[in-house]
Amino acid sequence: MSEQHSPRFRSVLDEYVAYRPGKVARSAEGRSYKLSSNESPYGPLPSVREVIADAALAVNRYPDNACVALTGAIAGHYGVPEEHVAVGCGSVGVTQMLLESIGEPGVEVVYAWRSFEAYPTLADLAGVTSVRVPLTEETHDLRAMADAISDRTRLVFVCNPNNPTGTVVGRRELEEFFDRVPRDCLIVLDEAYHEYVRDPEVPNGLDLYKDRPNLAILRTFSKAYGLAGLRVGFMVAQEPIAAQVRKTYLPFTVNSVAQAAAIASLQAEGELLARVESTVKERERVHDALAAQGWKVAPTEANFVWVRLDEDTMEFSAACDAEGVSVRPFAGEGARVSIGSPEENDAFLAVAERYRTAKRL
Ligand SMILES: *Cc1c(COP(=O)(O)O)cnc(C)c1O
Numbered sequence: 001m002s003e004q005h006s007p008r009f010r011s012v013l014d015e016y017v018a019y020r021p022g023k024v025a026r027s028a029e030g031r032s033y034k035l036s037s038n039e040s041p042y043g044p045l046p047s048v049r050e051v052i053a054d055a056a057l058a059v060n061r062y063p064d065n066a067c068v069a070l071t072g073a074i075a076g077h078y079g080v081p082e083e084h085v086a087v088g089c090g091s092v093g094v095t096q097m098l099l100e101s102i103g104e105p106g107v108e109v110v111y112a113w114r115s116f117e118a119y120p121t122l123a124d125l126a127g128v129t130s131v132r133v134p135l136t137e138e139t140h141d142l143r144a145m146a147d148a149i150s151d152r153t154r155l156v157f158v159c160n161p162n163n164p165t166g167t168v169v170g171r172r173e174l175e176e177f178f179d180r181v182p183r184d185c186l187i188v189l190d191e192a193y194h195e196y197v198r199d200p201e202v203p204n205g206l207d208l209y210k211d212r213p214n215l216a217i218l219r220t221f222s223k224a225y226g227l228a229g230l231r232v233g234f235m236v237a238q239e240p241i242a243a244q245v246r247k248t249y250l251p252f253t254v255n256s257v258a259q260a261a262a263i264a265s266l267q268a269e270g271e272l273l274a275r276v277e278s279t280v281k282e283r284e285r286v287h288d289a290l291a292a293q294g295w296k297v298a299p300t301e302a303n304f305v306w307v308r309l310d311e312d313t314m315e316f317s318a319a320c321d322a323e324g325v326s327v328r329p330f331a332g333e334g335a336r337v338s339i340g341s342p343e344e345n346d347a348f349l350a351v352a353e354r355y356r357t358a359k360r361l
Contacts, residue, residue: 012124027324033347035338036326038163038193038304040226042275048264052230055260063256070254073263074234078206083239086246089253091192091220091233092118097248098188098216098235099126102154110148111157112140114164114333116190119157128154138165138298138306142177149185156181159190160205161197164328164336166300170201178212186241187215192233193302195224195276196283202301206236213238216245221258223303224276225265230258279303283339289349293356307352308334316355323351 026032044052064070067087075082088094095118099109103126111119113132123130131153133145140158149156158177161168169177174189181187189205205217216237222228232254235245265272287305290297296308309316310332317329325348328336337348355361 012127016121016124025321025324025326027322029324031324031347033325033340033344035304035340035344035348036328036336037228038223038302038336038338039228040223040275040279040303041340041344042226044226044261045265045268045271047268047271048227048261051260051264052257055257059256061256063252063254063259065249065251067254067259070232070259070262073266074236077266077269078236080206080236081239084209084236084242086235086237086242086249087254088233088235088249090222090231091190091218091235092122093231093250093253094218094233094235094245095119095188095190096122096126097245098155098186099123099128100248101245102126102186103128104154106152107154108150108152109155109157110145110153112145112159112162114330115140115157115159116163116192135162135165135167137167138162138308139167140169142169142173146177146180149181151182153182153185155186155188157188157190159192160202161193161300161302163192163302164304164330164334165298165306166193166302166304167298167306168197168199168202168301170199171203172201174203174208178208178215181214183214185214187212188218189215190218192218192220192223194219195273196280196303197301198280199301209237213240216241221262221265225262225272226275227258227261227265230255230261232258232262276303279339282342282345286337286339286345286349290352293349293353294361295352295356304336304338306334306336310334319355319358320348320351323347325351 024034071082071085074085099122107128108131109123109128110131131148133148191205209215216235220233298306313329320327
């Protein structure tokens with residue numbers, strides 16, 4: 001008989017930090033602005049709402065496990081073969097599928113740090129070893145990342161623009177990097193914020209993967225398409241990659257309402273991209289206002305700004321909370337602040353200004 005008196009779990013869970021959802025602060029007056037999760041500030045378009053309501057009438061049925069209609073719509077919309085598309089429960093779901101499809105004892109996964117919080121946790125759960133390569137000037141150091149690849153590396157993430165810093169890498173650097181990655185190592189280019197990019201040096205991953213048999217592009221309906229609550233994302237890669245990754249799909253995880261809403265959102269792309277354009281204008285306004293106030297704010301191509309605060313991060317975040325503005329702090333590093341509606345952005349800029357005045361910065 002074992003001395004152990006409670007169920008035994010994988011040791012990786014003892015160090016595993018559960019994902020912390022973006023919090024919601026409230027001011028004394030009851031104001032609450034959620035700028036902590038990079039969501040779209042806009043509710044669903046009327047056309048998409050109607051499709052969601054209709055789809056709700058059929059939820060006694062299982063969803064299409066193969067996501068046939070959605071896969072076809074994505075392929076048609078982006079001009080890629082259906083065989084190159086793999087759909088998942090958010091692009092986080094696809095990230096998990098990717099890691100499960102390469103995860104074996106001894107395998108390494110390389111990514112920049114700081115980057116998207118889901119990479120380390122999902123890598124731990126897949127039983128692979130994370131190799132983190134520090135950012136330089138808040139940006140991916142692709143040379144150092146290529147140097148960090150060993151014969152144990154099976155996957156490397158590049159998040160472009162990077163979450164949480166908003167910074168980008170350009171086409172030439174990316175292609176140089178791709179050329180240095182061995183063919184047996186999968187490159188995952190996470191383009192969750194692609195629609196917000198205005199820098200012409202930044203390539204569209206969908207133009208790059210066609211002659212690269214180890215490159216997978218990740219996209220999501222959660223940000224520019226405004227469907228974060230429905231959970232749908234996808235990967236585009238050459239057929240051998242897509243076919244393997246699809247095998248790891250947990251059955252029925254992209255629900256029928258999400259499938260219908262994603263198709264409707266592709267059809268309403270014009271209206272949605274007009275909203276993205278407003279967010280981009282607000283991003284420029286917020287970035288420039290913060291810089292004018294004297295903050296260290298990174299150049300951003302996403303729907304958020306990154307303020308370098310070092311040891312003042314948690315105090316600044318608490319000051320925002322007190323006024324009902326939720327931001328995403330990373331202790332000792334900085335705060336990520338999503339671009340919301342003009343009113344929300346003004347509220348944040350006012351808190352930031354008052355903080356500087358109070359601290360005599
Ligand atoms: C928000 C985000 C995603 C999207 O996640 P979903 O699961 O699709 O909601 C993916 N990658 C990065 C880097 C993100 O910031």
